[in-house]
Amino acid sequence: MIARARGRPGLKFNATFGVAVTGALILLAVFGPWIAPYDPLKLDLPSRLSGPSPQHLLGADEFGRDVLSRLASGARTSAWIAFATVAFALILGIVFGVLAGFLRGWVDRVVMMVNDAFLAFPGLLLALGLIAVIGASREGIIVALGLAYMPIVVRVVRASVMSIREREYVEASRVMGNSEIITMARHVLPNCVAPIIVLATTMFGWIILSESALSFLGLGVPPPAPSWGNMLSTARPYIGQAPHLIILPGLCISITLLGINMLGDAVRDWLDPKM
Amino acid sequence: MLVPTADNNTMLSVRNLSISVGPSGKRIVDGLNFDLAPSDMLALVGESGSGKTMAARSIVSLLPAPLVTTPDSSIHFEGQELTGLAAKALRRIRGARIGMVFQEPMVSLNPAVTIGEQMAEGLRLHGAMSRAEIKDRSLAMLERIQIKDPGKCLAAYPHEFSGGMRQRIMLASVMLLKPRLLIADEPTTALDTLVQRDVLDLMVELTRENGTAVLLISHDLGMVSHYVNNVTVMCEGKAVEQGSSTQVLHAPQHDYTKRLVDALPKRSAGGSRKTVDGPPLVEISNVVIDYPGRPRLFGRAQPKRAVDGVDLTIRRGETLALVGASGSGKTTLGRAIVGLVRPASGTISFLGTAIANDRSADARAQRRGMQIVFQDPYSSLDPRQSIAEIITEPLKLDTELDRKRRTARMDEVIEEVGLTRDLLERFPHQLSGGQRQRVAIARAIVRRPAFVVADEPVSALDMTVQKQILLLIRSLQERYGFACLFVSHDLGAVEQVADRVAVMQDGRIVEIGDRDDVFDRPRHAYTRALLDAAMLIDRHFADGAGARKAVAR
Structure with a gap:
């Protein structure tokens, strides 16, 4: 991808930065526990709320747990929840969006009716309700957030499918004798990829933040296990005494979002033959 | 210089x-x-x-x-x-x-602003005029360009008018300022x-x-x-x-x-053709096509009848041109034959058997012998497929052909349509309009169809390219003997390629006959009006009519 982006400075930077950040995140998620100098749950009360020192490279939190270790193991939780939720929302959203947009008629009406009912609730409230039913586990969070974000995907996919299905190359495919399913998979869906990628990368950010909001309300990743979101929210009372407790997970989230978004842009442009 | x-x-x-x-x-x-x-x-x-x-x-x-x-x-x-x-x-x-x-x-007209507002805009900017005066002038101008009910027109939005009407309005609003x-x-x-x-x-x-x-x-x-x-x-x-x-x-x-x-366009350019008297290939009988009416608050408006009981026979190997103004139903009929539009009633048979009026697997298999070339080569090719993928796609449905034979067929076809093989790896946007239309033609003929619908295949192209594409269609037809339904409003193009001409008006065929008969001895008034409006160069010289010159000095 980087090689193909050569000669396009903006894209090349996007691709390089995006791949680097995403690669680092994956490495951290996989090897986090080995990188971490301490057990992320180990208490060290004397160094409570201490700033960076040789002993705790990035300081310690309100129970004296090592921040670096918690960030490293939180990466796995946060990245996994975000990736899985995006994938869940995308798969459901694309299936229903394509069905509604391509078949129209009563399928469209039913799908959109249910979809609009979902959209009528604020996403977080919906997720809260679902978690109350499913239970506050990682899988519960993934399913709840995934369902809460799915309606947006359905709307975006349906809109692009509806505009693509009117193009003449889709009609040409029909005249060729291709079945509706092949026409959809070969000509309609690939041309909807750009908005889907943009949406997916944006959603990645929303979900990390929603997970932290859920944690804040006590329904996120259950403590003491760390996630970037719950680190951010539990550090709130100590913002005056130990600002690094907020700044560090905040930085991790921002850099990850920036990287994922740039990667998304690069992939979108890379897949577009016109670029 | x-x-x-x-x-x-x-x-x-x-x-x-x-x-x-x-x-x-x-x-x-x-x-x-x-x-x-x-x-x-x-x-x-x-x-x-x-x-x-x-x-x-x-x-x-x-x-x-x-x-x-x-x-x-x-x-x-x-x-x-x-x-x-x-x-x-x-x-x-x-x-x-x-x-x-x-x-x-x-x-070029703003869809969100009324006609009256858009006409007044220029006057308000450039002349100190009262509201009433502006309105009077606009009304007078609309009357001058013979818009029905000018008062209503001022309050209407651009989408309520046809392309020709909009261009008249555009012209009127520009001329209102007397530039x-x-x-x-x-x-x-x-x-x-x-x-x-x-x-x-x-x-x-x-x-x-x-x-x-x-x-x-x-x-x-x-x-x-x-x-x-x-x-x-x-x-x-x-x-x-x-x-x-x-x-x-x-x-x-x-x-x-x-x-x-x-x-x-000159008739001679297409060469004279002997009348093809092959057996019937496509038979259309009493086909009626309706477009559903616009949805209203309760129910729907009356459906619009696009094609109203058409009978038509296309013989093997011939080119039948279907001409008419926009809205005459000619494109709809062409699309119905290849199965893109479902007729409300009537039958379409191909190679002697009637095709089911749906997109079932059987009907699709029957229609494999017919193809279509669309008007706009910019939207008829999938932007994410390479030229090679576009041309070979129809062959994938043919299970007898393996990859090697597909490639061989593709190489053959790409030369027939006058393109070079180095274009195969490119994508549509890297090609010119003429090249794209050649690719669209290659896709249509790669499976050696017996029948091709060409829906305004040259009207989006430059004049010199138009001529090349028309000649290409002729030569391919001579080589493979497929029949062609050439849908067009451009009588110049029709004159060059058609064997027979059918004239369509308001969903009905008003005149049909051999090319020379229709062009030289039009019987129906609508055909005469079409011919008169088509500024064919041959005719212009024949009549010696310089009468239409605007400024005779």
């Missing part, structure tokens, strides 16, 4: 006009000179990419971003130098003294033949009444020669020939002009 001598009677004088991409980039217009006298007409003729539109836009400084006029260019308009004029001074000239009409009436010069950039290219004639006639009348000079930009030398005396032919940014339109048309000097004139 060609510097006309300026006389005192010049209103617009363009000298050494050059336009470059950025201050030091490639020149897309190079050293253009022309003069225009008050209330005279001049046409800039050339194909797409010749720089004619940019040359016209530079007069009112409306060049898109990286383009600039070079410092040594001079545009002199009524005693004022326009190049380098400040934006404020330019705004006083635009609209008030130089009006402009664009090509696409569908997008000294009207720049008309392909004003009728997007319209069909009958409407084209109307709009041009109206433009000539309005400008003559007001003593407005016209700079007409067009690719259509035939049309231009009916209306305009003086022509400048442009090729790759340079004026290659200037002179009176009759002279340019009859005795072209430059090679490029010769090619342009040569590309004008």
Whole structure:
């Protein structure tokens, strides 16, 4: 991808930065526990709320747990929840969006009716309700957030499918004798990829933040296990005494979002033959 | 090179006009000179990419971003130098003294603003007039251009009018300000033949009444020669020939002009064909097609009948042209044959068997022997497929062909349509319009169909390219003997390719017969009107009718 982006400075930077950040995140998620100098749950009360020192490279939190270790193991939780939720929302959203947009008629009406009912609730409230039913586990969070974000995907996919299905190359495919399913998979869906990628990368950010909001309300990743979101929210009372407790997970989230978004842009442009 | 001598009677004088991409980039217009006298007409003729539109836009400084006029260019308009004029001074000239009409009436009117509002906009900007006065003037103008119920029209929105009507309204709102010069950039290219004639006639009348000079930009030398005396032919940014339109048309000097004139539709170009008397291939009987009415608050409006009981037989190997104005149902009928539109009743049979009226697997298999070539090669090719993928896709349904034989067939076809194999790895956007249409034709014939529907296959292309594509269709047809339903509003193109012609009006076929019969001895009034509106060059010479010249000096 980087090689193909050569000669396009903006894209090349996007691709390089995006791949680097995403690669680092994956490495951290996989090897986090080995990188971490301490057990992320180990208490060290004397160094409570201490700033960076040789002993705790990035300081310690309100129970004296090592921040670096918690960030490293939180990466796995946060990245996994975000990736899985995006994938869940995308798969459901694309299936229903394509069905509604391509078949129209009563399928469209039913799908959109249910979809609009979902959209009528604020996403977080919906997720809260679902978690109350499913239970506050990682899988519960993934399913709840995934369902809460799915309606947006359905709307975006349906809109692009509806505009693509009117193009003449889709009609040409029909005249060729291709079945509706092949026409959809070969000509309609690939041309909807750009908005889907943009949406997916944006959603990645929303979900990390929603997970932290859920944690804040006590329904996120259950403590003491760390996630970037719950680190951010539990550090709130100590913002005056130990600002690094907020700044560090905040930085991790921002850099990850920036990287994922740039990667998304690069992939979108890379897949577009016109670029 | 060609510097006309300026006389005192010049209103617009363009000298050494050059336009470059950025201050030091490639020149897309190079050293253009022309003069225009008050209330005279001049046409800039050339194909797409010749720089004619940019040359016209530079007069009112409306060049898109990286383009600039070079410092040594001079545009002199009524005693004022326009190049380098400040934006404020330019705004006083635009609209008030130089009006402009664009090509696409569908997008050049603001869809969210009423007609009355858009007509008033110019008057309000340039003249101190009361509301009532503006309204009176607008009404008078709408009456002048024969819009039904002008009062209602003022309150209506652009989408309520057809393309031709919108172009009339556009013209009216520009002429409302009585500009000294009207720049008309392909004003009728997007319209069909009958409407084209109307709009041009109206433009000539309005400008003559007001003593407005016209700079007409067009690719259509035939049309231009009916209306305009003086022509400048442009090729790759340079004026290659200037002179009176009759002279340019009859005795072209430059090679490029010769090619342009040569590309004008002439019956002889298609060669005379013996009447094909093969067995019937496609039989259409009593086909009715309805479009569902618009949804209303409760229920739906009456369905619109697009095709109203048509019987038609297409014989093996022949080309049947289906002509008519837009909205006559000709495209709908063509699409129904290949299964894109479902008829409400009637039967369509192919190779002797009736095809089920749906998209079931059986019906799809039956339709494999027929293909379609669409009008716009920019939207009929999937932008994410390479040319090789596009051409081989139809073959994938043929289970007898393995990959190797598919590639072999593709190589064969790509040469037949006059493309080279190095294009196979490219994507549609990297090809020119003509090349794209060749790819679309290759896709249609790669499975060796018995029948091809060509839906306005050349109307989106340049004149010289049109001719090449028409010749290509002929030669492929001679080689493979497929039958063709050639749907078109362009009688010039039809004259070159058709064996038989069917004329369609309001969903019915009003006349059908051999090409020469229909063209030389039209029986139906509608056919005569169509023929009359089509500014066919052969006919023009035959009649010796110079009567339509706008300014006879």
